Amino acid sequence: MSHHVPAALRRQVWERAEGLCEYCLLHERDDWVGFQIEHIRSRKHGGRTTLANLALACLDCNMAKGSDLGSVTRTTGVLLPFYHPRRNKWTDHFRLQGHRIQPLTETGEVTCRILGFNARSRLQKRKAIALAGNYPGTEALALLRE
Secondary structure, X not given: OOOOOOHHHHHHHHHHHOOEOXXXXXXXXXXXXXXXXXXXXXXXXXXXXXXXXXXXXXHHXXXXXXXOOEEEOOOOOOEEEOOOOOOOOHHHHEEEEOOEEEEOOHHHHHHHHXXXXXXXXXXXXXXXXXXXXXXXXXXXXXXXXX
């Protein structure tokens, strides 16, 4: 497929994610900018523009991830892939604790650290959204209960 993501495919990705960033669980309606369709495995690493390789991502997560596939863990120094929204279950790798996203695994740790889940600005954003009664949103709560 081409690098362009056709409108119908974009819609499928958004609907599957129910408007949630598939990494940090922020809902698009609660962010200041629209979310992006991102390649889980970037095109430069052979990723294809297919439903199975696309995820909905907020600008913060997508910009931090870029074309990276993973990172070296702090504890063991082993290169591990990031959390993969199609292959991994979010609650196996992360826990929502107030406004913080706590990693539960080394995969969760590298994803959380590199994508900057708990950067000060992002914690402040989630706190403000929570004060408005929208974080975590109903879609995120349903995913957390699975």
